[in-house]
Amino acid sequence: MTQRIALQMDPTLYLKDPMSSDLGESIVEHGILMLDAMGYEAFTFRKLAERIGTTEASVYRYFKSKHRLLLYLTAWYWSWMEYRLELATANVADPEARLRLALRELTQRICQDYSTPRIDEIALYRVVVAESSKVFLHADVDADNREGCFKSYKRLCRAVGDLIREVNPAYPYPVALVSTVVESSHLQKHFAEHLPSLTEVTRGDADEATTAFLTDLVFRAIAPGR
Amino acid sequence: MTQRIALQMDPTLYLKDPMSSDLGESIVEHGILMLDAMGYEAFTFRKLAERIGTTEASVYRYFKSKHRLLLYLTAWYWSWMEYRLELATANVADPEARLRLALRELTQRICQDYSTPRIDEIALYRVVVAESSKVFLHADVDADNREGCFKSYKRLCRAVGDLIREVNPAYPYPVALVSTVVESSHLQKHFAEHLPSLTEVTRGDADEATTAFLTDLVFRAIAPGR
């Protein structure tokens, strides 16, 4: 029997915990699939409600806005990534090897995780690539931040920043480098798909090429001396 | 007497050239100021029309959607940046020095340019930092791309990629590195302002620190050997 994992999500992200009911899980499940299929702008709670056979009002009982649903999904993704990073680096002592593994987890495409049965990680990853920046490129960032909506993203960046510090404590921009790498990995894949002249990463080998590009970048950036 | 510059914009970006009339210039001028003040989501053509004393319908005669107005403004910015890059590197022969100057132009805050009297570059720069990604993180990227909306952005990235190639022709990811640097420079400034724990760049020295971080990153990345 496979283990089911349940990530602990911050209550400020929802009105009613979507993991506490079947309807809530449907909202998350089909929210991911519809965001992937039609993009954030075209996605509406009305369409979602119709698809899962409920009403707009019921969806609003779980999330106070579609922006908050996207925030929830990206926060879920970052929490899940944190968990994956811990797994991947758990039994590795060498700091350089730990960092290398972490960068691979961060920049590779995601595989289906069968311990989260109603979440399609592959679709969620595409949503994160295409939509996650909108979560902080928004007039209400400061309010959302005050409420703690970005906690998991911050924890993740801090954790990888610490791995960099383990390799080279003198490097002055560890967290900036991590946020750059994380966002660039999404960007390169998006460009490979839609604006290929903006990257050497190609559709065919987007995952390996992105990992190679960014791993090389990080290790050169933090190499001591010059 | 100061020289006025007029950038040649691609006609697919507008329905009627906004630089061909006073009303068109007002739309661009106040579009920038309002986008800066309220953010893309809250900005509407109705509010813009009200502010400049015209009607929604007249605004729609210049731009077929608010998305296209944002596209026009970012394309204008990239064209202007291209021009600045040419100026900055024109009389410099050493490839490394050329690249260093180009990176400074790309990552530093912008100053007011008095040769473009009705465009507030400082406000436009803030719009680019906060909103420009939305231009390609959009369900219609492919259609917009087919119409040539991203030409100036591509030209700019290619040009800086060429500077990298001049310094080290063997580096395998020149354009990916440029797009990473360009987007990261916006990201770091946005984070410094709104999510400071995600970067070492601080509000006070955002410009110099971003330039230092990214210049260091690029030159280490492309340094030959290991």
Added chain:
DNA sequence: GGATAACAATAGTATTACTATCATTACTCG
């Protein structure tokens, strides 16, 4: 068996993004 919570059903509001129509003004060309 009575209270409570969850949800369905329905309706409604203000706003948005955009289109259509028609009158008016201003400028242009012969």
Added chain:
DNA sequence: CGAGTAATGATAGTAATACTATTGTTATCC
């Protein structure tokens, strides 16, 4: 000078969006 054309103003309208409110129905839990 006078007709035609282009640009704009004025007004109206539409379908959809993002959300809220109300009320009734069902399942659940002590």
